[in-house]
Amino acid sequence: MIPMKFDYYRPDTVSEAVKIYGQLDSEGKRPLYYGGGSEIISMARMNNLDMGAVIDLKGIPECRELKTDGDHLVIGSSVTLSDITEADLFPLLSKACGRIADHTMQCKITVGGNICGTIIYKEALLPLLLSDCTVLIAGAGHLKKVSVHRLFHQGLNLSPGEFIVQFLVEKKYAALPYFHIKKTKNEKIDYPLISLCAVLEEGSFKLALSGLCGFPFRSVRMETELNRRDVSPEERVRNAVNLMPGPVLNDVSGSDRYRLFVLKNTLMNLGKELEG
Amino acid sequence: MFQVIGKSVISLEVNEEKRDVTIEPSDTLLHTLREQLGLTGAKPGCENGDCGACTVLVDGWPIKSCLMLTAEAVGHRITTVEGLKNAPIQAAFVENWGFQCGYCTSGFLMVCHALSQIHPDAEEIVMEEWLQANICRCTSYEEIRNAVNVILHCSDSP
Numbered sequence: 001m002i003p004m005k006f007d008y009y010r011p012d013t014v015s016e017a018v019k020i021y022g023q024l025d026s027e028g029k030r031p032l033y034y035g036g037g038s039e040i041i042s043m044a045r046m047n048n049l050d051m052g053a054v055i056d057l058k059g060i061p062e063c064r065e066l067k068t069d070g071d072h073l074v075i076g077s078s079v080t081l082s083d084i085t086e087a088d089l090f091p092l093l094s095k096a097c098g099r100i101a102d103h104t105m106q107c108k109i110t111v112g113g114n115i116c117g118t119i120i121y122k123e124a125l126l127p128l129l130l131s132d133c134t135v136l137i138a139g140a141g142h143l144k145k146v147s148v149h150r151l152f153h154q155g156l157n158l159s160p161g162e163f164i165v166q167f168l169v170e171k172k173y174a175a176l177p178y179f180h181i182k183k184t185k186n187e188k189i190d191y192p193l194i195s196l197c198a199v200l201e202e203g204s205f206k207l208a209l210s211g212l213c214g215f216p217f218r219s220v221r222m223e224t225e226l227n228r229r230d231v232s233p234e235e236r237v238r239n240a241v242n243l244m245p246g247p248v249l250n251d252v253s254g255s256d257r258y259r260l261f262v263l264k265n266t267l268m269n270l271g272k273e274l275e276g
Numbered sequence: 277m278f279q280v281i282g283k284s285v286i287s288l289e290v291n292e293e294k295r296d297v298t299i300e301p302s303d304t305l306l307h308t309l310r311e312q313l314g315l316t317g318a319k320p321g322c323e324n325g326d327c328g329a330c331t332v333l334v335d336g337w338p339i340k341s342c343l344m345l346t347a348e349a350v351g352h353r354i355t356t357v358e359g360l361k362n363a364p365i366q367a368a369f370v371e372n373w374g375f376q377c378g379y380c381t382s383g384f385l386m387v388c389h390a391l392s393q394i395h396p397d398a399e400e401i402v403m404e405e406w407l408q409a410n411i412c413r414c415t416s417y418e419e420i421r422n423a424v425n426v427i428l429h430c431s432d433s434p
């Protein structure tokens with residue numbers, strides 16, 4: 001049972017969604033865009049949210065698209081994690097999505113919801129960061145394309161009233177050799193101690209991580225250290241680990257020292273896995 | 277644009293029947309199925325997406341009905357355990373002792389039935405991934421696994 005009251009809107013078009021957001025906002029209804037809705041419902045049930053309306057984006061055809069279009073993959077923001085794993089157009093993304101929550105939840109959680117929600121791990125974002133993809137964003141009076149690195153850098157850069165319509169991924173990234181590993185404290189289904197996605201592109205690693213800091217990230221500085229050939233693998237890993245972009249999480253799921261220990265070991269295996 | 281503002285009457289398709297219900301936009305599907313339609317097969321457990329006791333099928337896919345708004349379900353096909361009507365998985369659960377107290381059973385049945393329809397040749401690893409969404413406090417897991425194995429890889433499974 002959800003103890004609070006709110007209204008429900010399911011627009012059919014991008015412009016209808018933006019318009020109803022503006023209207024509800026001006027009426028003081030504090031609207032929220034709604035993807036899979038699992039986090040919104042969980043928080044509303046605990047009275048931890050304050051909205052007067054939700055705008056369900058799943059009725060918008062562009063947000064539901066999952067297809068190849070020329071040399072790009074088009075991934076609508078309302079595509080569910082299980083849609084992604086079933087279609088398997090981008091194997092690394094499939095792997096990452098297949099380890100978020102449990103399978104039934106993956107049938108509800110959307111890729112946009114995983115990235116725009118309040119849970120810090122956002123593991124669906126990792127392969128998208130590695131693909132340097134383009135994000136189509138709708139807002140009042142505009143539909144703009146931005147780099148995924150503009151959308152997310154240590155936090156989400158969306159203005160009030162904006163929502164993600166699609167991710168546009170160059171197909172070549174879906175074909176790169178990849179490595180995915182998720183380590184949890186105990187259970188297979190849990191938030192990550194570390195979630196690591198990596199690809200090998202023209203002989204160099206690209207790396208994105210979740211579970212270490214209060215935000216998922218891709219670090220070019222860490223990649224540069226890992227890709228050096230003039231020092232030993234141990235030194236590369238040590239140098240890379242010293243370049244964390246923020247404080248390392250230190251909580252009941254894992255201390256900061258333990259997370260870094262796991263990271264070091266995982267990075268040592270990365271070269272062997274990807275380079276053979 | 278479809279919208280539900282305040283208390284409203286909406287139409288759902290549940291177990292292949294059209295059913296009108298009066299809902300608040302903030303009602304969950306679990307609540308509506310149980311309180312409005314008397315379909316008590318979907319069980320409230322954690323109501324937080326953790327236990328799977330409330331699982332129903334939406335357009336053939338398993339969904340935790342405690343984490344779906346009833347309004348969201350408009351325009352989609354909902355199947356509850358009451359709509360399975362002697363599906364092979366139900367007999368397989370009985371024959372393999374796939375339950376004890378039975379509280380988790382309808383949720384497990386829905387996931388297993390969906391798996392058998394969507395991936396009738398599912399490998400063990402896929403079966404495990406799907407079934408990890410549900411918790412059985414009586415730990416009937418081994419028996420449930422046996423029941424699912426009976427219906428997977430059967431070409432005559434409807």
Ligand code: FES
Nearest residue numbers: 321322323328342
């Ligand atoms: S009651 Fe829905 S998952 Fe537990």
Ligand code: FES
Nearest residue numbers: 376378412413414
């Ligand atoms: S049979 Fe009792 S909880 Fe599963």
